[in-house]
Amino acid sequence: MKNWTHSGSLNQEPSAREEKHRALARRAAAEGIVLLKNEGVLPLKTSAPVALFGSGAEKTVKGGIGSGDVNNRENISVYKGIKEAGASVTNEDWIRDYDKRYKEAREEWKEKILEDARHVQNPFDAYAANPFVLPDGRRITEQDLRGAGAAVYVISRISGEGKDRRLEEGDYYLSVREREDLLYLDRFQIPLILILNSGGPVELTDILQETENIGAVLNISQPGQEGGRAAADVLFGRAVPEGKLTATWARRYEDHPFPDTYSYLNGDLEKEVYREGIYVGYRYFDSFGVRPLWSFGYGLSYTSFRLELCGLKQEQSSVRAEISVTNTGKRYAGREVVQVYVSLPHSGIEKERRRLAGFAKTERLAPGESGKVKIEIPQKQLAVFSQERQAWITEAGTYGVWIGNSLDSAVLSAYLTVARETVIEETHRICPLEEPFEELSRGEAGDREKEKKETGIPVCEFVPCREPEIKNVQPAEEQYPVEELIPLLYGNITAGASTLGSAGIRVPGSAGETTEALEEKYRIRSLIMADGPAGLRLRQSYQVDRETDSVYGTGVLGSLENGFLEPMEIHENADTYYQYCTAFPTGTALAQTWDTELLAEFGRAVAEEMREFHVDLWLAPGMNIQRNPLCGRNFEYFSEDPFLSGTLASAVTRGVQEHTGCGVTIKHFACNNQEDNRMGVDSCVSERALREIYLRGFEIAVKESAPAAIMSSYNLINGVHAANSRDLCTVAAREEWGFKGVIMSDWNTTVPEDGSIPWKCAAAGNDIIMPGNRRDDADIRRAYERGELSEKQIRECAGRILALVKKLNEETQK
Incomplete structure (x- = not known):
């Protein structure tokens, strides 16, 4: 373990790092316009x-x-x-x-x-x-x-x-x-x-x-x-503009499905019924023929481009499309986002009309210049989830491949044919509905589409295969007495107030820390967490007493708005440290770049600031689905589409975790799609919609980039708080997707009387309750004494936390 030093700098002048990240923030913002x-x-x-x-x-x-x-x-x-x-x-x-x-x-x-x-x-x-x-x-x-x-x-x-x-x-x-x-x-x-x-x-x-x-x-x-x-x-x-929308812009709010029942509009903040099922965002507009003001994927340029499909080829469990792109303008160089959508057979299970299946951004092309992009279409983007059979299935039939620079401009360019139905992955039943409800259905309109067939379109055969089996051995820590492991299951309560912005103590303004309880005896240090996802949220400045070397704290209001609501008190016998982090574009603005390389670069920049300010875990990226345009937190999230969200989150994760000692915390797992009564609302959603829309992005991020941590959401899903849901934390994330990291709660999920139950968090596989309070400790210990929470469950949660502490600590020491 390294000796602790105060985070930040005594020098208030802009650093070289600030200037470098300022340039990146400007470039990213322009690219996302x-x-x-x-x-x-x-x-x-x-x-x-x-x-x-x-x-x-x-x-x-x-x-x-x-x-x-x-x-x-x-x-x-x-x-x-x-x-x-x-x-x-x-x-x-x-x-x-x-x-x-x-x-x-x-x-x-x-x-x-x-x-x-x-x-x-x-x-x-x-x-x-x-x-x-x-x-x-x-x-x-x-x-x-x-x-x-x-x-x-x-x-x-x-x-x-x-x-x-x-x-x-x-x-x-x-x-x-x-x-x-x-x-x-x-x-x-x-x-x-x-x-x-x-x-x-x-x-x-x-x-x-x-x-x-x-x-x-x-x-x-x-x-x-x-x-x-x-x-x-x-x-x-x-x-030159190159951004594309990541959510549909409706002509009227009323054009959205069930517009009057979202959040506070339905008069019942205790329950939110996802009656639209899989028909979220463009899936609804496209499937039901509702014309938007601007479609998903739409965005103009100062130049123009021509797209041509060169060919399709099967690559094991995916299809690779090669597309030629030509800048047909006469004055401006520019970049284009090539988007591939697929239409699935409309026999069998009901489906949306089209879905995003792949995308790529070109290099900058001069007027008249051409280039090629290769886009991989994962086979799971061709699959549907069957609740009855508890499986992801690629149905037999003909699949349309649509190429364009937006959903509305996409042109049917090829067909894929699948000779026979294939079960590519079997699952476990999770998050059952308490009360069944009728979901939105296309009915006969969907059935009629199966008769449409274009002639003269290239055809490629595709043979689906089983997804690889997940083998996930969970570490169970055996070398410490189980009673001494219990403090690992909640945040560092010695830090004082457990409210937003004041739970971290070692890095002022950080969101929280894991426990210090094992530090003196076992040399197991705490992990420091900072909010996101537009950059690190720390206090801009803080003071340290010269005699005691202690930090002068602040309350919640002092940590917000750069101290405007509660300015920092100035002490004479104190040194002032400065923590100038970079405010990058928000999640939606970054997503509008559709640029995975840029998002990885953004991740690397965040990691650089994490190392500078002693932060181990960044509480980002946010990747909830933009289910409705009124969600107060949509700006933090990428898109209404799970494939785009998962792909971009994977890019950010890779960028951050390329830096040693740095980890991300993808959030909020799952269905945190409204802010009013976010700690108590019950999201009632079918398992198919849950898996195809609200969990899919998290699944992609876990499988493609192995994030260090996941944050569970405040809300309930079908009657069970996410932090208390074994179906989510253990069955889906670990047993099905192979997640090996730590799952933590959102802040103060156990504080409300009807909130998450502390011991049930550990039993579910939600390893850490953040930011932690003494009631969490007492509840967990009582449950252990009564036999409700087993020693095995405690050791598994603690084992995952200790494994992450060890991993990040070893990387930092390199």
Whole structure:
């Protein structure tokens, strides 16, 4: 074990690492920007002045709030990015006035949070219940537009942990002022560019129909600390757009399946019934013929590309597609995302119309230049899950292979034929429904599709095979007395307050630690965990007493918003340490790059900061399915599609874990698809939908990249808390997928009276309860004494934790 040193630096100046990661954050943000509309308006010329408006113009939102926030050094706004690019802004007075209004609104919000925090047990609840709402700016005048060649309007939204977005003006819908502003700007007959700075969709259908001059729409999502520079790079053509949507943007919220029953809208936050079954996101829109505003995988460029399928070839348990891509434009070099979808036989088990089966991003191609990509289609993307037979099955019949740069543009390009049905994997029955319900069905519409057949399409035979058997021996620690192993089953309760942002003690602002109880006697150190997934969430700065060498702590509010709500108290006889982490783009923004190499590079950058700040486990990536656009935490997650989510999470995991001593914690396992009553809602979902949609991404990540840890979710699944579910933690993750790492709970899952039961966490295979409290210890010991929790179960959980401590410690020592 190494001697401990304080994390961070006494030097407040930007480090070389900060500058390097700043450049990566900018590049990643630009690559994830999606050009949704462009009628010859973009790119702009820096020589033409622009008028800039909207709540996010000078206060661009870098990311969401809560544990997914990052306390970074500086955020670059769209305004600053445009000015640095060399363009002039005609309405500087409007920008200055907005800054004043913003500061006043922040102070009012701060007072409300501090007052509400006095009346709740956990101050974070007051914070989560009252997300800051960006104020309106003053009304736009003709003077603001004088000399402008174009107007740019930034629509921003803030959302986060603990509360879902609202189906209200100023959130999912445009605010009254935003609508008035856009209609007013439209009157001036100059190009109008909308920039969407939100973690999820904002409904634009009406305003696009009612205006004539909205010539371009850019979705920058929540692009991290360098978002303003990245936006300017795209606006002025220094970067060519290459992002693609990872979720369907509906014309109307009501176009989603069962729109009135999501989260708080159904009036019952105790139970959420997943009646749509497998028809989530584009699977619903595509299967039921509901036309979206912008489809899954959609995104424009400043150039154009031609895609041609060169051939298909079977490679053991997969199909390899080779596709030629040509830049058919005349001016701009660019990159294209090639997407492969498959349509399955519509006999037998009912299925969605098409599903994503593979993708690849090209190298940068100059005008007229061609290149080839090879895309692997795993056989499991051709399979369906049968609840009745408890198996993944590749059915006999004809499979369509669709090639395109979005779902809607994909063209039927080849057929795969499977001569006979093959069971590729047998499973165990998990998470049975307490009360059956009727799931959405295509009925006769799905049956009719089996009769459609194109002629002149290449045909390739495919022979499925059994997936490899999983052999997973779980370590059971035998050399220590079982009573001394019990503290491993919960977090380091000596750290004090077990609330968000204050559970870690060795690294200020870290999320928590495993126990120190075995350190003095057995030299088994604690593992330090930090939140994510847009970077490390630590305190930006902290103080250490020079005489005692002890850290001055802070509460929950002090760890949020860079200390705005509760500023750090300054002590005279103390040294100040600085922990400037990088705020990278959020999960959705990164996913919109569809670039696995970039996400691996992002992972390596995070790992570099983990090593710098003594962090062992990063509580990321987040990979829950974007089931509904109102989920308050969608910005942390990759997509509505499990294959894309799992593939990207695997890339991030590989990047992080290439660095010795660093591990990821994929989360939240599983069905954490809403934030309202997230600790008590019962997600009622069929086993087929659970396996094909909500577990599939986790399965891919486990099998492809072996993450160090998994975090179980707060919610129940079919009546059982995820952290108490042996079906999830042991049967699915370990016995079926071969997961060898540690499973931990989300923070304080055992605190509510109706929350997870501590001893049942260990019995289920949820190894660690985080951040840990004395009631967890007492409950586990009572269960052991009563024989409800066996010695074998304790030793298995402890064995996995000790194996991870040993692994990360040995890697760090190298």
